Amino acid sequence: MLARETSPLKQTPLHALHLARGAKMVPFAGYDMPVQYAAGVLKEHLHTRANAGLFDVSHMGQLTLKARSGNMAEAALALEKLVPQDILGIAPGRQRYAQFTNADGGLLDDLMVANFGDHLFLVVNAACKDEDEAHLRAHLSETCEIVSLADRALIALQGPKAETALAKFCADIGSMKFMDAGPRRVADIDCFVSRSGYTGEDGFEISVPSDKAEALVTALLDDPDVLPIGLGARDSLRLEAGLCLYGHDIDTTTTPVEGALEWSVQKVRRSGGARAGGFPGADKILTQFAQGAARRRVGLRPEGRAPVREGAVLFADPTSAEPIGKVTSGGFGPSLNAPVAMGYLPTSLSATGTTVFAEVRGQRLPLKVAATPFVPNTYKR
């Protein structure tokens, strides 16, 4: 308690609601965030997969990018100088997954980019948001106006009952498909809604003005199918869905190819494409597209019951002295009722079904390379 009272942790607009609902709070990316509520991580996870879970992700950064000329294509092309994605090709009302790259082809952050008609709307990771904003300003200020939307909360409503729960407050929500995004009136509040998330489930992310966030969340939680879910279950849900956690599964030392994120780099930005390259680290990344990379991020399924956690060193066999890789995320998958992990392996050992060994408490535990997502996703495409 003392630490909480004296710490300089920031609070989201939903902080009081978390405390009132019995959340256990932990420091995360400089914020005092709910790691779980009374139900606990396991029940919160399973509830999200069976019903609907509501997550406070207001610690994440929300930004808009608008060309000073007012020309949307100019903003899209400007952002393409910093990411290897096709931003120009994002249709109005659509969203796309992207990464900021560095000169070595590593990743500064991963983000969502939506086309809101006359400007781009970006959602970035909490721990990187200040650096991301500075990065955008340093490179794009000449042509673009960059606005940090610090006065908005962000909530995620995820799970098979998310649509029904949100439809009570927003009539046309059912017409949205996976990765549709744009302004919507929700409970008579001006929100930005995208049909996306970080759980592998169908669901929505809703950007709401901070002063209206508690009212909206309270209204959504009135539905008995909707429970508040903490960061603990958010992590186990995204891990089962095979989704990367920035700073763990991908970082400044991993390229999109090493990170198995080739699917996120559209052909138009690859060699031979109309707008090939032109982003930081393009030489290295495009060479890796052509020739492959030495290592690769893979899904891993421990064969026993013991979770294999982040940092566990991987070996090719039970006795070899030479490490071949490392686990970057690992834990227990409640929906699989089994441990799951992700990590990096030499590409030659990254084929699905390959057995490798993780050192855990002095023992070598076998794991099999497995396809991700571990739990099939249920996006409404």
Added chain:
Amino acid sequence: MTTLYTSDHEWLRIEGDVATIGITDYAQSQLGDVVFVELPKVGRSLKKTEAAAVVESVKAASDVYAPITGEVIEVNEALAAEPALVNSDAGGKAWFFKMKIADKGELGGLMDEAAYAAHTA
């Protein structure tokens, strides 16, 4: 039969020269949902404060230390099949292992129920 406690949130039920050892209800509530328990081998000699077992919750792995010196004479195999017993019955069915007490003098350094209640208050 006496029940004693450690500051690391283990309980010991003393019957003659045998101690049955588990983690407290307070400990399980702090750990959250338990998904895996690793127990020591029967016959292993443990020194006081040596890591004896591991309990993994959805959140993290935690060591369970030998609260006294002695030999492991039985382990609770039921925990391998049903780790969630630790959450539902930490002080009962979810005992971890039994030790033959090497030195009864070590028991004097442990807490009784009232002292443990004060420790977790």
